[in-house]
Amino acid sequence: MNGAELIMRTARKAGIDTCFTNFGTTEMPLAVAFDTEPGVKPILGLFEGVCTGAADGYGRMTDRPAMTLLHLGPGFANGVAYLHNAKRAKTPLLNLVGEHTTHHVHLDAPLSMNIEALAGTISGWYKTNQSPIELSQDFADAFVASLYGQISTLIIPNDYQQMKITDVEVAVPRFGFDPVDGDSIEGAARLIRENHNVALLIGGRALRSRGLKAAARIKSLKGCDLLTDYLPGYMERGVGFPEITRIPYFPEPAMELLSGYDAVVICGTKEPVGFFGYKGISGKLLSENQPRVLINSNKQNPIEALACLAETLGCSEDISPGVTAKRCYPAVPQGELTAEKACQTLAAIQPEGAIIVDEGVSSAFPYYSLSHGLLPHTMITIAGGSIGHGMPCSIGAAMASPDRPVINLEADGSAMYTVQALWTQAKQGLNITTLICANRRYNILKLELERAGITPVGPTVSSLIDIENPHIEWTKMAEAMGVAAVSVNTAAQLAHEIQGALSEAGPHLIEMVLR
Numbered sequence: 001m002n003g004a005e006l007i008m009r010t011a012r013k014a015g016i017d018t019c020f021t022n023f024g025t026t027e028m029p030l031a032v033a034f035d036t037e038p039g040v041k042p043i044l045g046l047f048e049g050v051c052t053g054a055a056d057g058y059g060r061m062t063d064r065p066a067m068t069l070l071h072l073g074p075g076f077a078n079g080v081a082y083l084h085n086a087k088r089a090k091t092p093l094l095n096l097v098g099e100h101t102t103h104h105v106h107l108d109a110p111l112s113m114n115i116e117a118l119a120g121t122i123s124g125w126y127k128t129n130q131s132p133i134e135l136s137q138d139f140a141d142a143f144v145a146s147l148y149g150q151i152s153t154l155i156i157p158n159d160y161q162q163m164k165i166t167d168v169e170v171a172v173p174r175f176g177f178d179p180v181d182g183d184s185i186e187g188a189a190r191l192i193r194e195n196h197n198v199a200l201l202i203g204g205r206a207l208r209s210r211g212l213k214a215a216a217r218i219k220s221l222k223g224c225d226l227l228t229d230y231l232p233g234y235m236e237r238g239v240g241f242p243e244i245t246r247i248p249y250f251p252e253p254a255m256e257l258l259s260g261y262d263a264v265v266i267c268g269t270k271e272p273v274g275f276f277g278y279k280g281i282s283g284k285l286l287s288e289n290q291p292r293v294l295i296n297s298n299k300q301n302p303i304e305a306l307a308c309l310a311e312t313l314g315c316s317e318d319i320s321p322g323v324t325a326k327r328c329y330p331a332v333p334q335g336e337l338t339a340e341k342a343c344q345t346l347a348a349i350q351p352e353g354a355i356i357v358d359e360g361v362s363s364a365f366p367y368y369s370l371s372h373g374l375l376p377h378t379m380i381t382i383a384g385g386s387i388g389h390g391m392p393c394s395i396g397a398a399m400a401s402p403d404r405p406v407i408n409l410e411a412d413g414s415a416m417y418t419v420q421a422l423w424t425q426a427k428q429g430l431n432i433t434t435l436i437c438a439n440r441r442y443n444i445l446k447l448e449l450e451r452a453g454i455t456p457v458g459p460t461v462s463s464l465i466d467i468e469n470p471h472i473e474w475t476k477m478a479e480a481m482g483v484a485a486v487s488v489n490t491a492a493q494l495a496h497e498i499q500g501a502l503s504e505a506g507p508h509l510i511e512m513v514l515r
């Protein structure tokens, strides 16, 4: 067995089954080991951002890491933007990156780069392997670190991947969250008991069904409102789940919402701050005199922390009927498509168990408020605001949940960053329906310019937020990569095409021409 095979064997033993890759010469032994030590399925992405975004989607669905295999510093750098979203979503994810052979590193060859410096900006755990004997243990350490909900990056010199290894045991990862902190739970219980109007701000794993159940128990007894960040990574939603209010994107309405609370209990996320800093507006969304308490650390499980808080407060297991969503959905609207009508149409026909990957940016603003009473589904958002995440993330979500339909609400500008993800969707035959929100501009930037008082927008800036000229032919582009595609401009056509796409295996793209 060589070092690369030892890595694959360790990965398999840890339970890793999928690797999103775009490799090169320095990772050759690892690529060969997919055959000689089978068990981890490699999936080719035609750009590293597709690989890292897909690994993010996989990790969000399973709470287990998918692996990536990337080429040196430049390959890793191409993936960083979508690792950023994964980091913000607290996704478990494990990168393997090849390094030049040890006797070549100091020669400053063309592809040489400081990989550790790159890895350090994004990874909760990273290391360059120092000896082939330690490869298995390094991998197991990387795996364990990722399970806390962070990125691990293991950099492996090419000669160590090739080196023959005998008499080394395959390391078995041992993972456990730290126990919850009784003092902060007591502090939170006191805040809830002593204040009239308390918000429970939850994120990360707390938005999975067990966390939501604990939050709903607390709300049933104490009436706390349940809030989450504007861009939560992953959320179970719909009938039977409690309503979670998203903190608005712009700071004024966000502060208005939060100022209504006497105190805030935070679990699975951190104190809320605005997306951007604006002149004369505080970046912190809570005021200094609002009491707050955070009930978990990064190494404690927020689900356990919430469940423990529910017990401490004496909440019953039963949830009040008023706390969870009842079935409620809009009708398919009529007429030409607008962003509002596109969201209504999706909400009207979205099937049970759908995984909604929301990168609709400004076109998706109306969707969330329509989705509370839909059939149970999963919502995934672009947690770090690094656009181009939707198409790759859908790949990982579909690979992790092959029996569930993935619907990617995708803004046209964002889609263009990683459009080659469609090729991987077709190659793998994934059940993904991509709904392109074709407003043909960077609309959110137009809104931000207006907010900044820059109206009318000058011709040069105007041309920098217009993506219509030349016209992007979505159906041709999708078809060129093997994805069936159609363009629609009325709500009725959209409803018909979504239903058709969902009833047929494989990926589909629907261009929604928005007025």
Ligand SMILES: Cc1ncc(C[n+]2csc(CCOP(=O)(O)OP(=O)(O)O)c2C)c(N)n1
Residues within 6 Å of the ligand: 081, 360, 361, 362, 363, 385, 386, 387, 388, 411, 412, 413, 414, 415, 439, 441, 442, 443, 444, 445
């Ligand atoms: C990686 C990255 N590059 C650039 C940006 C800046 N940015 C934010 S939104 C946006 C345009 C979004 O346009 P589109 O996806 O078409 O959505 P719309 O605003 O039209 O709703 C850009 C360029 C970003 N957030 N992330």
